[in-house]
Amino acid sequence: MSRKIAVITGNPRKNGNSFAMTEAFIAVAEKKGHSVTRFDAALKKIGGCHACETCFKTGKACSFNDDFNEIAPAIIKADSVVFTMPVYRCFIPAQIKGVIDRLFSLVVGGKDVVGKKCSLISCCEENDMTVFDGVKMPIERSAELLKWTMTG
Numbered sequence: 001m002s003r004k005i006a007v008i009t010g011n012p013r014k015n016g017n018s019f020a021m022t023e024a025f026i027a028v029a030e031k032k033g034h035s036v037t038r039f040d041a042a043l044k045k046i047g048g049c050h051a052c053e054t055c056f057k058t059g060k061a062c063s064f065n066d067d068f069n070e071i072a073p074a075i076i077k078a079d080s081v082v083f084t085m086p087v088y089r090c091f092i093p094a095q096i097k098g099v100i101d102r103l104f105s106l107v108v109g110g111k112d113v114v115g116k117k118c119s120l121i122s123c124c125e126e127n128d129m130t131v132f133d134g135v136k137m138p139i140e141r142s143a144e145l146l147k148w149t150m151t152g
Contacts, residue, residue, distance in 0.1 A: 002033045002034055002035065003034045003035070003079040003080055003117075004034070004035045004037070004077055004078045004079050004080070005029055005034050005035065005036045005037070005078060005079065005080045005081075005082060006036075006037050006039070006071075006074045006075050006077075006078035006080070006081045006082070007022060007025070007026060007036055007037070007038045007039070007082045007084060008038075008039050008041055008071065008075075008081065008082070008083050008084070008096065008099055009022050009038065009039070009040045009041060009042065009083075009084045009085065009096070010041050010042055010083065010084065010085035010086075010092065010093045010095050010096025010097075010099075011040075011042055011084070011085055011086050011093065011095075012042040012043070012093070012095050014043075016086060017086065017123045018084050018085055018086045018121065018122065018123050019084075021084060021121050021123060022038070022084040022121060025082065025084070025121060026038060037074045037078070039070070039071045039074065039099075041067075041071070041095055041096045041098070041099045042093065042095030042096065044066075044067035044070070044071075045066050045067050046066055046067050046068045046071075046095075046098040046099055046102070047064060047066055047068075047098055048097070048098050048101050048102075049098075049101040049102050049104055049105070050064055052064075053108050055104070055105035055106075055108040055109040056105065056108075056109030056110075056111070060072075061073075061102070061105045061106070061109065062102060062105055068098065068099060068102045068105075071099060072102075072105065072106070075103075075106070075113070076106070076111055076113060078116065079116060079117065080116060080117040080118070080119065080151070081116055081117070081118050081119075081148070082118075082119045082120070082121060083096065083100075083118075083119070083120050083121070083139055084120075084121040084122070085120075085121075085122055085135065086122065086123055086124060087122055087123070087124035087126070087131055087132060087134065087135050090131055090133075090134040091134040091135065092134065092135050092138055092139075100138060100139070100142055103142055103145075103146060104145075106146060107145065107146065113146055113147075113148070114146070114147040114148075115147065115148070115149070116146070116148045116149075117148065117149055117151045118139065118142075118143040118146075118148040118149065118150050118151065119150070119151050119152040120135065120136060120139045120150075120152070122135050122136075
């Protein structure tokens with residue numbers, strides 16, 4: 001069964017390891033017949049959530065017009081959402097944090113996004129695997145809020 005996959009990257013370095021992992025994932029997914037839409041969040045203009053709760057009242061995900069409004073429709077249409085990023089100082093890179101915060105707009109806007117699959121692809125230059133906790137936990141909690149199933 002072919003799936004629609006939204007891939008959201010959070011690496012500001014185009015030649016970084018997480019980009020290489022993302023490209024490998026996309027190549028395999030497309031080879032298996034899945035449709036993939038990719039957004040490089042770190043290369044877009046995406047601010048944090050203003051908590052105004054006017055999500056989708058203007059017809060767009062956010063009343064503050066930035067590049068998140070390009071990403072939100074792809075997330076809504078996707079069967080699966082894959083976040084890819086490096087670990088920066090034990091946490092999510094700031095460049096993708098705005099996207100994660102703005103997922104709240106899907107809840108406020110009453111969008112039917114329940115039941116999607118969610119995955120995380122991440123890397124770091126540490127030997128201690130607990131370093132990934134600072135990336136894994138926010139993605140897992142966001143998926144829980146949206147009633148998505150973590151698949152990897």
